[in-house]
Amino acid sequence: MSRPNILILMADQLIGRVINPDAPVYTPHFDALCRRGTRIQHAYSANPVCSPSRASMMCGLLPHNHGVLCVTHTADKDQNVLREQHPHFAQRLQAAGYRTSYVGKWHVEHSEQPERFGWDRVARRGDAHWQAVVDQIPAGEGLTDTVFYVDGPEGYQRTLLYGVTSEPLERRMAGVVAQVGLDFLDDHLAGEQPWCLMLSTLEPHDPFVCGQAAYHRYDPDRLAIPDNWADTCADKPALYRKAGRTYQGMSERQRREALACYYASTTEIDQAYGRVLERLEAAGQLDNTIVILTSDHGDLLGAHGLYCKNIGGFEECYEIPMVLAGPGIAAGASPDARVGIHDLAPTICELAGAETINNTDSRSFCSLLTDPSCAPQFQTGFAESCGGRILLTQRVYWDGPWKLVLNGFDDDELYHLGDDPGEVSNRIDDPSLNKIRDQLYAGAWSRIRDTGDHGLVKSHYPALRVFGQGPLAADRCASASG
Secondary structure: OOOEEEEEEEOOOOHHHHHHOOOOOOOOHHHHHHHHHOOOOEOOOOOOHHHHHHHHHHOOOOHHHHHOOOOOOHHOOOOOOOOOOOOHHHHHHHHOOOEEEEOOOOOOOOOOHHHHHHOOOOOOOOOHHHHHHHHOOOOOOOEEEEEEEEEEOOOOOOEEEEEEEEEOEEEOHHHHHHHHHHHHHHHHHOOOOOEEEEEEEEEEEEOEEEEEEOOOOOOOHOOOOOOHHHHHHHHHHHOHHHHHHHOOOOHHHHHHHHHHHHHHHHHHHHHHHHHHHHHHHOOHHHEEEEEEEEEEEOHHHHHHHOOOOOOOOOOHHHOOOOEEEEEOOOOOEEOEEEEEEHHHHHHHHHHHHHOOOOOOOOOOHHHHOOOOOHHHHOEEEEEEEEEOEEEEEEEEEEOOOEEEEOOOOOOOOEOOOOOOOOOOOOOOOOOOHHHHHHHHHHHHHHHHHHOOOOOHHOOOOOHHHHOOOOHHHHHHHHHOOO
């Protein structure tokens, strides 16, 4: 039996819910992919920042174990260094006889050299192949009148948040990634080896820049505004309120325009990656190819008065798309299950019949893909944040509809995502929830302990007792299981 090919379509800062069936976003190719495969409802990022989450996807480890705690371009070369003793899924695929190719944004570790981690052929911005594609397309005229810059407080640079451009998609990153990906795909299709091709675009990462045609698909005044846009974060950490001051001057029209630009950028990603999917289908290889659509993390996109990520343990930051389609994967399934981006590494290895990646941080979810009724076995999740340029300690634990956020910098948070999907009401001090709160602390500290997060496990020092419950809460979990 031949091994399946693997096509990974990676976006940057794409919220999982924008590809939901009821989403007001035009994504016909992604919709078709969902019909052909399995869309996991509650997929989440291991960390709401690019580099840590991308590294977790590659090696199946949480950031405290692989060593990349924030975006690499903000740290010195001896800081946030990827620990190279851990295997990456591409290395496992190489060893199993796959040809591997990587196109686009890497941002996993300092060297910016995917070749060192299992990728045979690589194309990135600035390469000759990349530039040759760009040079073939006439340049546009740049940003139009639909544009918004963030100003203030005093001492900060004026920064673009969103805009509409006349620059053609073919010259922007999603278009170039798709075209270079098509060139690589043609080369792979001409050979006999199984292959893995990963395409990684920058969009819809802020600034939310989209083309005119895509933007005109959306009327900002008719877009639904989420209820949690009005959340003042009065019952949440003060840092959230402080971060929200940056956007307080935005009018409702500007917030709607930002939403429209983000949606339009997502439509353009669908258009670009759709070309690759169409080529694969035309070559008669779609049925023998596992297609994976995902993102490194989400975007707040106005929720709780905030944008982007870094600050805030909310679902919009952590929620990512996770769609897999191909041989052996259930079609049209949408299991109510929770998996992390770091779980992709062992899953890809198993799907390819390669040597597994085995550790305490991640697990394969192949059983869920073949039998969606396994969803009850995938109800817990664990993620972590160390901030970005602003360092902080945050751990997130999910158990079914419940979510506990451990904050080292302020009070903890507790939400019931079924009753309060917008996370408007922090119930950490609700006395009626004492039992469930104890269970969640026990589960969170058990994950912290079992994954070797030693800095927190050993935080008994009196001055460090900042969480609602401490490391010994994990003992309750062990007692219950015993």
